[in-house]
Amino acid sequence: MLTVDNINLHYGAAQALRGVSIKAEMGKITCVLGRNGVGKSSLLRAVTGQHGVSSGTIAFSGTTLDGMAPFNRAKLGLGYVPQGREIFPLLTVRENLETGYAPLPRKDRFIPDEIFSLFPVLESMLGRRGGDLSGGQQQQLAIGRAMVTRPKILVLDEPTEGIQPSIIKDIGRAIKYLRDSTGMAILLVEQYLDFCRELADQVYIMDRGEIVHEGRAETLDTPEARRHLTV
Numbered sequence: 001m002l003t004v005d006n007i008n009l010h011y012g013a014a015q016a017l018r019g020v021s022i023k024a025e026m027g028k029i030t031c032v033l034g035r036n037g038v039g040k041s042s043l044l045r046a047v048t049g050q051h052g053v054s055s056g057t058i059a060f061s062g063t064t065l066d067g068m069a070p071f072n073r074a075k076l077g078l079g080y081v082p083q084g085r086e087i088f089p090l091l092t093v094r095e096n097l098e099t100g101y102a103p104l105p106r107k108d109r110f111i112p113d114e115i116f117s118l119f120p121v122l123e124s125m126l127g128r129r130g131g132d133l134s135g136g137q138q139q140q141l142a143i144g145r146a147m148v149t150r151p152k153i154l155v156l157d158e159p160t161e162g163i164q165p166s167i168i169k170d171i172g173r174a175i176k177y178l179r180d181s182t183g184m185a186i187l188l189v190e191q192y193l194d195f196c197r198e199l200a201d202q203v204y205i206m207d208r209g210e211i212v213h214e215g216r217a218e219t220l221d222t223p224e225a226r227r228h229l230t231v
């Protein structure tokens with residue numbers, strides 16, 4: 001389980017996270033919802049180690065991650081699908097997937113077949129450059145690349161952003177499959193309410209750097225929850 005306990009995060013003098021605490025349990029999909037700029041990506045930057053926290057602690061399966069470099073978090077089993085995908089445009093699809101080998105021991109350096117069962121389009125495009133893929137295909141590639149690292153927890157930053165509805169459905173199915181087949185913990189941040197309601201076991205809503213609501217997915221339909229999500 002991933003536990004984020006009372007973290008604060010600053011960019012210079014500006015505070016982006018205020019006393020944020022969340023839990024992402026194994027075998028569950030945990031969604032953090034919120035409008036633009038409320039601090040969702042900052043939360044994931046803290047979890048993945050891309051930005052330090054000013055105070056508070058983050059732990060995964062009992063190991064504290066404080067001060068641990070992103071590379072070592074990946075070795076521990078933290079897979080990350082960043083906002084905007086960040087695939088390598090000049091590398092082929094295969095080479096992009098192979099970048100996921102970095103934290104793995106030599107014996108595990110292969111591309112698991114299940115990536116191609118989930119996203120057949122990747123197999124048919126193995127030799128194509130990442131930059132030539134559509135936005136939706138790039139999102140599938142970014143999830144595939146994270147799966148290559150054999151994560152115990154998968155962290156996704158707005159996986160539906162700029163993606164057409166049919167591919168959003170595929171991505172939702174893939175996320176559920178990963179939860180059910182591997183029992184991994186999945187933590188995703190989103191603005192898209194329906195996607196979260198459909199997928200999430202547990203939801204949190206963020207507003208202005210704070211967690212303002214927590215509960216099961218059904219609680220998203222309460223007026224109180226809606227108030228924090230409408231612009």
Ligand SMILES: Nc1ncnc2c1ncn2[C@@H]1O[C@H](COP(=O)(O)OP(=O)(O)OP(=O)(O)O)[C@@H](O)[C@H]1O
Nearest residue numbers: 011014016034035036037038039040041042043083
């Ligand atoms: N590198 C940075 N330097 C200074 N301020 C930043 C930086 N990154 C983010 N911020 C600010 O921190 C706050 C939270 O940003 P963050 O990107 O975490 O929000 P978000 O909820 O992920 O938004 P979006 O949905 O637009 O990605 C915003 O006010 C943003 O302007």
